[in-house]
Amino acid sequence: MTTIGMETQVTAPPRRRLLQLDAPAIMVLPGLVFMVVAFAIPVLILVADSFRDASGLSLAGYRKVLGDPYYIGIIWNSLQLGLITTIGSLLIGYPAAFALSRAPARLQVLLFALIFLPLTVSIIVKTFGLAIMMRRDGILNWLLLNLGFIERPMRLVFTEFALYFGMINVFLPLMILPIYSVMRQLDPRLTDAAASLGAGPVTTFLRVTLPLTMPGVVAGISLVFSISVAAYVTPGLLIGDRFMTMSQVMAKAYLNIRDFNLGASMAVVMLVVAVTIVFTSTYFAEPASRRGRKG
Amino acid sequence: MMIPRISFALCWVMLGLVLMFLFTPIVIVVAVSFTESAVFSFPPQGFSLKWYYSIRNADGLLASAWLSAQVAFISTLISLVLGTLCAIAVVRRMVPGGDAIATFMASPLMIPGLVLGIAFLQSARLIGLNDAYATLLIAHIVLTMPFIMRTVLASLSMFDFSMVDAARMLGCSYPRALWRVLVPNILPGVMSGALFAFIASFDNYPISIFLVDVHTKTLPIQLLNQLEMSPDPTVAATSALLIMATIVALIVCDRLVGLKRMTTI
Known part of the structure; x- marks a missing residue:
């Protein structure tokens, strides 16, 4: 030895x-x-x-899922659900992440924990709370009424407003946290430098802050989109059958109508969507993260 | 100088609104659980703990909570053992294609839950596996594996393996050196990964929905059933207990590792 x-x-x-x-x-x-x-x-x-049914090899499931306008509408619904949730979360989450990253150190830890905590609470529990919140006699109607936005309480549950309000509520932290983790490494002096070189605030944001925080934005977008496009529990409780998504069709195909070929084909379409998101986001994140990371 | 200041202030307003937005549903559930009336109303009427007592009598709530805890605990434990061993071999480059193995083991997280659930259902049917408990357990090991792999790999990448070599030079066998030197060092990170894995399993709906049967229902399935069938504040009381348990778990985890390190998701 x-x-x-x-x-x-x-x-x-x-x-x-x-x-x-x-x-x-x-x-x-x-x-x-x-x-x-x-x-x-x-x-x-x-x-x-997904490529076979009771009689053997068959493309019937795909012909249905990708050929029937009804199912194309459903696929579009899912994509729309993912898109609007993602855009809403980004617009709300980006400025919030910015404020969070500029908070004094001790406050920052607390605020971080507060953004993080809802993520660990069961989605069913949160959606349940959202449903109570949006009842006719719920707190949201009360708020809208008192702020003068509406004249009398509105039916909110089972509307698309309820759906997106709930979806953004549930998935917003998944947008804020990745953006924040990149933003807090951003040197504040960079924006000062840009300003002292004569760049206006808008130019500074577009040319310095936004490009440098892009890796976080890409990570947040891919995370929120991939999860919300496949969401099942929240849409089911907040809008139900009025807004059919790929998830609803898959679940129904297996649990109710027992059309396994249809369900499997829909599942494969969703799988393709999920894999596409992963590859697209890694493609976009790679070069940007190299530019964004500092020593 | 005005625009930056105003936009900075707006960012702070946004953060405040976001926090209110995120917490309102959670606070409402807790508030409703203490109500006296049987309908959900806000603001809650009166104060009582009767919905907490009624959890005991509610059909299947406790049994399903117990089942969920078992499945989450056992599957996390198995993932922990299998995943950690695998991660060590990958980080130490003991096997060819280590990166591919690590990506593969973490990939269930990228696949929509419903798709996984359907895949498990079809395969269980194909091989004639009728036991809901066994199927749930297998599915939840797959579900928890990515959480373990990610955190263990991250912890290992910060661990200095020359310490294991030092222990071996001092006469430790290799397994013993791992147990005495490596494990205590990566434990905090690994525990937080295990906590996330546990929560992910305990909360899972989209995979479990395809695998449960009448006698074997996990808590999320039971809760949603109850919500659709007979919504009363018992569900709120159960949810409030879950929220409190989560907060306790987070505080424990914060003491162990610090929240910030846990969130390199």
């Missing part, structure tokens, strides 16, 4: 040959094999299921 031993130890323990050969396999295989069997194969089976 001299210095030679020490060099080899990093990758190969010298004493027990058996362990040295087998340790990596023993460590990786249980988890890897489990995930292949319990995760990869079931997803592949689902994809295979």
